[in-house]
Amino acid sequence: MSVTPSAEITVPKLRSATILSMLKKGLRASGRGLTDFRPIEIVPGYVPNADGSALVKLGNTVVIAGVKLEVGSPYPDTPNEGALVVSAEFMPTASPTFEPGPPDENAIELARVIDRSLREIKAIDMEKLVIVPGRRVWVVYVDIYVLDHDGNLVDASSIAALAALMDTKLPKVEVDELGNVKVDRNSRSGPLQLRHKVVTVSIAKAENVLFVDPDIEEERVCETKLVITVSDDGRIAGMQKSGLGALSVEEVVRATEIALKVSKDLLVIVEKSLTRPT
Amino acid sequence: MGRVKLLREDGLRHDGRKPDELRPIRMQVGVLNKASGSALVEYGATKVLAAVHGPREIPQKHLLLPNRAILRCRYHMLTFSTHERKSPAPSRREIELSKVIREALEPVVMAEVFPRTAIDIFIEVINADGGTRTASVTAASLALADAGIPMRDLVVGVAVGKVDGVLVLDIDEVEDMYGEADMPVAVAPSLGLVTLLQLNGVLTREEFDEALKLALKGAQVIYNIARETLKSRYLGVKVEE
Numbered sequence: 001m002s003v004t005p006s007a008e009i010t011v012p013k014l015r016s017a018t019i020l021s022m023l024k025k026g027l028r029a030s031g032r033g034l035t036d037f038r039p040i041e042i043v044p045g046y047v048p049n050a051d052g053s054a055l056v057k058l059g060n061t062v063v064i065a066g067v068k069l070e071v072g073s074p075y076p077d078t079p080n081e082g083a084l085v086v087s088a089e090f091m092p093t094a095s096p097t098f099e100p101g102p103p104d105e106n107a108i109e110l111a112r113v114i115d116r117s118l119r120e121i122k123a124i125d126m127e128k129l130v131i132v133p134g135r136r137v138w139v140v141y142v143d144i145y146v147l148d149h150d151g152n153l154v155d156a157s158s159i160a161a162l163a164a165l166m167d168t169k170l171p172k173v174e175v176d177e178l179g180n181v182k183v184d185r186n187s188r189s190g191p192l193q194l195r196h197k198v199v200t201v202s203i204a205k206a207e208n209v210l211f212v213d214p215d216i217e218e219e220r221v222c223e224t225k226l227v228i229t230v231s232d233d234g235r236i237a238g239m240q241k242s243g244l245g246a247l248s249v250e251e252v253v254r255a256t257e258i259a260l261k262v263s264k265d266l267l268v269i270v271e272k273s274l275t276r277p278t
Numbered sequence: 279m280g281r282v283k284l285l286r287e288d289g290l291r292h293d294g295r296k297p298d299e300l301r302p303i304r305m306q307v308g309v310l311n312k313a314s315g316s317a318l319v320e321y322g323a324t325k326v327l328a329a330v331h332g333p334r335e336i337p338q339k340h341l342l343l344p345n346r347a348i349l350r351c352r353y354h355m356l357t358f359s360t361h362e363r364k365s366p367a368p369s370r371r372e373i374e375l376s377k378v379i380r381e382a383l384e385p386v387v388m389a390e391v392f393p394r395t396a397i398d399i400f401i402e403v404i405n406a407d408g409g410t411r412t413a414s415v416t417a418a419s420l421a422l423a424d425a426g427i428p429m430r431d432l433v434v435g436v437a438v439g440k441v442d443g444v445l446v447l448d449i450d451e452v453e454d455m456y457g458e459a460d461m462p463v464a465v466a467p468s469l470g471l472v473t474l475l476q477l478n479g480v481l482t483r484e485e486f487d488e489a490l491k492l493a494l495k496g497a498q499v500i501y502n503i504a505r506e507t508l509k510s511r512y513l514g515v516k517v518e519e
Contacts, residue, residue, distance in 0.1 A: 001398075002376035003341055004348040004384065105377045108370050120459075121480045224381075226475065236486050239461070239477035241378070246385040246471035249490065256486060 002105055004244070009097060009220060016221045023209045028218070034211040035262055040159065042273035044167040051185075052168025052192065054273075056160040059215060060150035062094075065142060065160035067168045067192075071131060071181050072139040082129025082137040086115035087144070088157060094149040110154055111144065113240050114161050117198050117229040118142070121237040124165065125193040131173055136181050138170065140192070151216035154227050154242075158200040159270055166274045168192040197232040199266045201259035205247060210255055212262055226255045230263035282456045284441035291453070293322075297446045300436070300496055305416070305507040307424040315425025319417035322450060323407035328417035330425040333395035347392035351380035353414055355403040375411050382415050382435070382464040382474035388428040397427060408451035409437045415464040415474060416500060423508055431466035432504050433473050436496040438463065438489045440479060445489050447496045463493040467501045 019029045038059030047053035052067035088111035090098045129138040144157045169188040175181055204214040204222040214222055223245030229238030284292050301322030310316035313329035333347050353375040355364050401414045412435025419433040439449030440459040454460050459479025465472050
């Protein structure tokens with residue numbers, strides 16, 4: 001059952017009043033502009049044992065995403081395509097309010113938003129993931145762990161997931177005449193083929209002002225958020241209103257415009273982090 | 279995949295509807311005896327029952343909030359509501375939908391009137407043929423009104439989809455499964471607020487603006503039916519001296 005949450009981390013009244021009164025003037029307590037992200041640091045290949053991975057710091061928010069490829073059976077309705085499984089966990093390291101245990105509704109929502117972002121636009125070339133047609137395919141597991149929570153977990157996770165997928169190299173496989181598949185993780189047959197790159201842009205609303213990348217205090221005082229997934233060809237590849245409040249139609253349209261603009265810079269940042277000479 | 283023809287030669291949809299046409303919509307309130315409020319809502323073959331209990335005290339005092347009532351919401355599908363039997367265990371989808379439906383209702387419920395209580399909303403999908411979450415929002419909002427809980431507006435839901443390149447209103451399961459996009463929307467029409475918005479699929483900027491307009495148009499029709507449903511149930515009721 002989904003329950004109205006209590007304010008897990010309370011922002012002092014004076015502080016929240018400051019944040020809100022500054023927002024009314026188009027300013028942010030952190031000194032950022034309304035459409036400025038915090039500094040983004042991406043470390044691809046952070047986990048050598050993963051088939052692809054990335055550590056992402058978005059300000060003080062830290063997220064790690066890892067990709068593992070496993071040989072599995074295709075879904076009956078897509079016999080000649082690989083499969084994608086996305087999961088997310090909010091670790092107890094990330095916040096004093098996070099308890100160990102199975103993912104709660106927030107973690108499930110986050111994972112499903114990222115899953116749809118990647119799936120609907122067919123970001124991964126699933127047809128390239130067939131090992132034995134109709135029988136054996138690669139299953140791409142994207143697992144996201146939130147290590148430190150200072151707000152905007154969705155965008156940090158979407159950047160981490162994209163960077164980890166771009167970092168992924170397929171293990172070599174051998175198929176014998178009986179159709180048995182042998183995986184050799186010590187050698188790689190090539191990179192995972194991506195058809196599109198997508199990122200989410202979460203737009204927060206408070207005092208009828210829209211702004212991007214809310215930190216944890218801004219998240220506490222904002223009324224609601226709209227997560228918008230944008231692809232590298234400038235299309236909208238997903239959306240999710242998340243949080244208690246609501247937006248006017250005009251605000252939804254304006255949020256979309258902001259997301260389309262800001263996403264370009266984000267994609268450039270991810271791209272750069274992976275093409276950097278190592 | 280998806281070589282199912284969703285749009286016919288004559289421009290009508292697979293079930294004969296025009297692109298901007300809703301399915302037949304039926305609503306009833308006060309269908310249950312023991313609940314504080316209830317509603318049964320049908321969008322075509324999609325059939326959803328919602329029950330509200332409360333505002334009430336609950337044993338889990340730690341959940342309660344000092345300044346308002348909490349909303350607790352469960353979206354749940356009956357095992358035989360779908361083509362394949364649905365496992366009775368709560369799915370990730372049901373957990374997510376319980377959250378987005380609760381968050382679609384939060385902006386209109388005047389929870390501040392009932393501090394330290396819980397308002398429980400139970401949604402049972404009896405038959406699923408697409409648009410279950412949007413029918414759920416409509417049913418839940420009617421059940422809340424039927425329970426006499428003060429609200430700023432009713433919320434109604436409708437999904438817009440894209441099939442064979444055309445934007446269509448109130449998609450059913452086939453259109454959802456084989457279409458290119460599914461965009462469930464819930465709105466509080468009198469307040470002009472969007473309280474639920476999801477997009478599963480890909481749209482261009484222009485298509486999105488168009489889809490949003492189509493959703494608002496459909497929502498207005500559903501809103502009128504919802505209001506009529508409540509009126510016809512309660513307008514004849516006299517307050518006792």
